[in-house]
Structures are given as C-alpha cells and as structure tokens.
Amino acid sequence: MADIDAIVDDLDAERADLEQVVAGLDATLWRAPTPAQGLTIADQIAHLNWTDELVMRAIRNPEAFADEFEGVLAPAHAVESISAGSAIVNAGTVERSKVPQSQLLTMWRRSAAELSGILRALPSGTRIPWFAPRPLSAAAMAASRVMETWAHGQDVFDALALTRPPTGRLVHVVRLGVRSRDFAYQLRGLEPPQEEFRVELRAPDGGTWNWGPADAPGKVEGSALHFALIATQRLHRDDSDLVARGEGPEEWLRIAQAYAGPVGRGRERQRPLDAV
Incomplete structure (x- = not known):
C-alpha cells in the first residue's frame, strides 16, 4: 500500500x-x-x-x-x-x-x-x-x-533560465508516465500495444528504476529526468537521451503523457539535426 x-x-x-x-x-x-x-x-x-x-x-x-x-x-x-x-x-x-x-x-x-x-x-x-x-x-x-x-x-525554471537538479521525487512523475502508457494511445485514437514494455531508467541518485517484464522485447532506457520531461511534454523526444528498443517503445515515447489533459503540442526540438 x-x-x-x-x-x-x-x-x-x-x-x-x-x-x-x-x-x-x-x-x-x-x-x-x-x-x-x-x-x-x-x-x-x-x-x-x-x-x-x-x-x-x-x-x-x-x-x-x-x-x-x-x-x-x-x-x-x-x-x-x-x-x-x-x-x-x-x-x-x-x-x-x-x-x-x-x-x-x-x-x-x-x-x-x-x-x-x-x-x-x-x-x-x-x-x-x-x-x-x-x-x-x-x-x-x-x-x-x-x-x-x-x-x-x-x-518557471526554464522561463528564468535556471537549472533545477533532479531529485528522487521524480519517481512519482515517471511512475505516472509509465502507468499512463495505454491512456496516451487512447487519447490519440490509437490502439495500445498488447505487450508490456520494459522501462529501465537512471535515477537521480545513480540507481535504477524498473518497470515491466525483464524479458520484454520492447524496452526504454535512459535517464529518469528525460523520461519525466517527455512524459510531461517538457522535452522533445529527439532532444532526450532515451533509447527505444523496438518499434513500439519508439512510438510511445513520441506520444507519452503522464497527465489527464488533452493532447498538447509539446516542446519544439532544440538540437539541430547535425548536432545529433
């Protein structure tokens, strides 16, 4: 509980x-x-x-x-x-x-x-x-x-050009993002994948946060911070450090949404193509 x-x-x-x-x-x-x-x-x-x-x-x-x-x-x-x-x-x-x-x-x-x-x-x-x-x-x-x-x-931090160190409190944001996977598809009139994904994220303290079966064919890896930013539509997927293994996880990262609101525009891409 x-x-x-x-x-x-x-x-x-x-x-x-x-x-x-x-x-x-x-x-x-x-x-x-x-x-x-x-x-x-x-x-x-x-x-x-x-x-x-x-x-x-x-x-x-x-x-x-x-x-x-x-x-x-x-x-x-x-x-x-x-x-x-x-x-x-x-x-x-x-x-x-x-x-x-x-x-x-x-x-x-x-x-x-x-x-x-x-x-x-x-x-x-x-x-x-x-x-x-x-x-x-x-x-x-x-x-x-x-x-x-x-x-x-x-x-607010972005508007003031301030850097905010990530904390363990991100786990709440990340967990909502993971649990809202199917909801993000449904909001867009899409059929959610039938299989679960594996999510392995680097926590702010250097540990790892995991969700989903360890042997799932679809997998997301990267920093918890970038996942949280994507799931709240505060970072463009292509500006993140997240790695999607399999077609399903890549599609999900482009529509992930942790909040119960309508589909938003999200953030514009910041990194030029030649910087990737």
Whole structure:
C-alpha cells in the first residue's frame, strides 16, 4: 500500500522549491512568458492554486463535484471529457492569474498547505472524482499533484533560465508516465500495444528504476529526468537521451503523457539535426 504521508512530503518539498524561486520575483518577471504556450509565470502559479482548490472541492463533496461537472467526468467519453475538463481548468487559471502577485502567492501557499493536510487525513480506500478516465485514490491524487507541480515548475525554471537538479521525487512523475502508457494511445485514437514494455531508467541518485517484464522485447532506457520531461511534454523526444528498443517503445515515447489533459503540442526540438 502506498505511503500517503511520504508522497505528500514529496509534494510539499516540490512546492517549496518552486516557491523559493517565485517568491522574490519582480513585477516584470512575474508576468514573463514561459515555454508553455500563452502562459506566464503568474499563470503557472494561478493554475496550481486553482487546481488545488478544485481537488479540495472534489474531496469535500464528491457528489456535488460530480453533479457540477456531469458529462465532463463521464468515463465513456474520456477524450471529450478530458478536453472539457481542461477548458474549465484553463478558464479558472486565466481568471485567477489576474489576482495581484502578493495575494496570489498567499492564496497558493494557503491552498497548498490545506490540500496537503486533507490528503494526509483521508480514510483508506477513498476515491476522488477527477478529470480522468476514473476516480483517483488519495495516493494517486497526491502523486498527480507532485507531477503537476514539478511540470509547471519546470516551465518557471526554464522561463528564468535556471537549472533545477533532479531529485528522487521524480519517481512519482515517471511512475505516472509509465502507468499512463495505454491512456496516451487512447487519447490519440490509437490502439495500445498488447505487450508490456520494459522501462529501465537512471535515477537521480545513480540507481535504477524498473518497470515491466525483464524479458520484454520492447524496452526504454535512459535517464529518469528525460523520461519525466517527455512524459510531461517538457522535452522533445529527439532532444532526450532515451533509447527505444523496438518499434513500439519508439512510438510511445513520441506520444507519452503522464497527465489527464488533452493532447498538447509539446516542446519544439532544440538540437539541430547535425548536432545529433
């Protein structure tokens, strides 16, 4: 069974790293564009605050949340539902980003701390309705918040030309990316492969993280950091150090997606062809 406290500890640490970067920004940098199309640094923080509050609404009153977003949460129409859910989140983000900088930072700190406390206290077996093919467990929701905080934090670090050392918290992002393999195919109207893939990634501490059968014919190898960046569409596949063995894994790496959102544009390729 997943250790919810350990996951929330990682969530708190991920937020703290991002907060340290954004807390002292001047007004110009606060509104600076990030690599995510159309989103400023302010938008990134607004998005995290807004979605924190949506998660708390879903936890506190799942029936009311499901009624409010009836049709959006319908698993029978997962692709359409995810697109509709994304539109709702984007609209909330835009509105929230208009809040003055100091006020928005205070709101984000408050929602972050409140959500962490709620997640830690949830009874075992709780399922949370969300913009995903199925309701999430408390552990899955906490891990998804780690992933989202890390991914949107990456946009902020990139916008400020800052390097962020990878940590063991990446395991949550990577695990979601691996487990979401079939979902990435389905979002694009493709049939997922019937066979499992082997995934072997270099962890930040020098160890190895493994998923899938050791004798699987299809295999992905490389750094956990690059896999996490690809699975959150923060790195072009051709700019990564990942090696795909077999046709299936190569196709997957070009569509991998760890989050329950519509198909995105991802990042443009940075390395010229003659540099490869």
